[in-house]
Amino acid sequence: MTIDIAFQPPAGAAGIATPFAPPLPAPVAGDAMEAHLRALVDAAPAATLLFDAGQRVHYANPAARVLARLCGPDQPDRPLAVVGDWHPDLLNSGALHLCSLHGSWSGEVILGVGRGQHKILLVHLSRIGPELFGMTVRDITQDSVRESELHARNAELEVAYAKLQGAQEQVMQSEKLASIGQLAAGVAHEINNPIGYVNSNLSTLQRYISQLFSAIQSYEAALAEGAGAAATEAIRQKLDLDFLVGDVPQLLSESREGIDRVCKIVRDLKDFARKERSEDWVKSDLHRGLDSTLNIIWNELKYKAQIVKTFGELPLVECLPSELNQVFMNVLMNAGQAIKDQGIITVTTSVAGDRVRIDIGDDGEGIPADVLPRVFDPFYTTKPVGSGTGLGLAISYGIVSKHHGTIDISSTPGHGTLLRIELPIAQPR
Numbered sequence: 018m019t020i021d022i023a024f025q026p027p028a029g030a031a032g033i034a035t036p037f038a039p040p041l042p043a044p045v046a047g048d049a050m051e052a053h054l055r056a057l058v059d060a061a062p063a064a065t066l067l068f069d070a071g072q073r074v075h076y077a078n079p080a081a082r083v084l085a086r087l088c089g090p091d092q093p094d095r096p097l098a099v100v101g102d103w104h105p106d107l108l109n110s111g112a113l114h115l116c117s118l119h120g121s122w123s124g125e126v127i128l129g130v131g132r133g134q135h136k137i138l139l140v141h142l143s144r145i146g147p148e149l150f151g152m153t154v155r156d157i158t159q160d161s162v163r164e165s166e167l168h169a170r171n172a173e174l175e176v177a178y179a180k181l182q183g184a185q186e187q188v189m190q191s192e193k194l195a196s197i198g199q200l201a202a203g204v205a206h207e208i209n210n211p212i213g214y215v216n217s218n219l220s221t222l223q224r225y226i227s228q229l230f231s232a233i234q235s236y237e238a239a240l241a242e243g244a245g246a247a248a249t250e251a252i253r254q255k256l257d258l259d260f261l262v263g264d265v266p267q268l269l270s271e272s273r274e275g276i277d278r279v280c281k282i283v284r285d286l287k288d289f290a291r292k293e294r295s296e297d298w299v300k301s302d303l304h305r306g307l308d309s310t311l312n313i314i315w316n317e318l319k320y321k322a323q324i325v326k327t328f329g330e331l332p333l334v335e336c337l338p339s340e341l342n343q344v345f346m347n348v349l350m351n352a353g354q355a356i357k358d359q360g361i362i363t364v365t366t367s368v369a370g371d372r373v374r375i376d377i378g379d380d381g382e383g384i385p386a387d388v389l390p391r392v393f394d395p396f397y398t399t400k401p402v403g404s405g406t407g408l409g410l411a412i413s414y415g416i417v418s419k420h421h422g423t424i425d426i427s428s429t430p431g432h433g434t435l436l437r438i439e440l441p442i443a444q445p446r
């Protein structure tokens with residue numbers, strides 16, 4: 018479509034002949050003007066009628082005659098003497114009354130035109146003189162058909178969009194579960210280790226307790242026999258009570274700590290796997306989220322990376338915590354995977370105005386300049402089949418955007434990569 022915009026001379030420049038604004042011709046008046054106006058109405062695409070208070074038609078342009086054929090296709094030769102000859106329902110008395118009162122009236126009129134068909138017309142009435150009215154009619158049946166088609170398409174699109182959102186949620190959830198699946202061996206190892214020593218401590222304690230019971234029995238017997246200090250000392254030595262008294266509390270506290278670790282990993286896993294709903298926004302401690310994520314993936318990182326945490330003072334951040342944990346996990350896992358042998362992963366948090374900033378850096382292999390623009394693309398991966406889905410950063414990008422935040426990546430090949438996540442402390446209302 019092209020639009021021609023006529024040059025408008027600046028105010029005060031009227032009458033000045035410039036190359037852009039030729040002088041206006043002398044105004045047309047009188048009979049010539051009447052003839053021109055008549056030609057204009059005759060050529061107008063809108064049906065135009067002039068009629069009196071008795072609805073007798075004094076003028077109808079060619080478009081009005083075409084309209085008459087459309088409104089009554091079964092009686093092409095009827096006389097077009099009054100407005101009702103076009104169609105009995107074209108002009109209703111209410112509309113005419115309102116036009117007489119207010120000077121004009123506009124509205125949509127739907128006419129049955131036979132054979133189960135109907136026409137939708139846009140009608141405009143205007144009072145031209147005390148007893149004279151003008152009517153213009155535009156057939157908008159096609160517009161209206163197009164409009165309802167558009168509505169139908171729009172509704173279809175909305176349904177498709179809702180389905181797509183559902184699918185996206187499913188992809189996110191299954192990616193999350195897939196990463197837990199991938200991590201399962203490591204998590205099992207992390208749980209197995211404390212469970213192993215708690216188990217061995219318990220069997221030692223069992224032995225200690227039976228030793229203690231037999232000590233109690235021996236003391237009781239010695240007391241009954243009225244034995245002296247030497248006898249009780251002998252029992253003490255025999256059952257190694259001094260060692261036992263020292264070791265029992267240590268075993269217990271070690272076991273408590275082991276059980277705590279297991280509970281923490283299980284809780285973190287549960288938090289992580291939880292399917293968050295859109296109403297689950299809470300004010301949350303991001304350091305806790307980072308710690309519990311590190312806890313879950315610890316086994317993946319501990320052999321090759323040293324984690325350097327520099328946590329600033331962060332306020333509680335309004336977020337979907339388990340979704341953000343997924344972002345942290347994706348980014349931390351990438352950092353770990355980028356380190357081939359031994360390296361450092363830094364996790365730094367700070368406040369920047371009304372946002373919090375989480376920087377996750379690694380000194381791994383880095384990203385070549387031609388790869389960098391693609392890392393957020395869904396399914397883009399440089400990792401071998403089976404070890405990368407290429408969804409980690411795409412999903413992270415989606416989650417951070419949902420939080421009205423930003424995620425940026427910078428990298429120097431051979432030196433490392435930095436992911437910067439910024440999130441508003443409070444979500445915009």
Ligand SMILES: Nc1ncnc2c1ncn2[C@@H]1O[C@H](COP(=O)(O)OP(=O)(O)O)[C@@H](O)[C@H]1O
Pocket residue numbers: 347351352355379381382383384388392393397398399400404405406407408409410411434
């Ligand atoms: N810290 C990083 N260091 C080096 N490359 C990275 C890093 N983070 C992401 N990448 C690159 O971005 C790609 C896409 O990452 P991601 O979306 O997490 O998918 P995946 O890890 O499954 O490949 C990776 O394959 C990798 O090439």
Ligand SMILES: [Mg+2]
Pocket residue numbers: 347350351405407409410
């Ligand atoms: Mg990844």
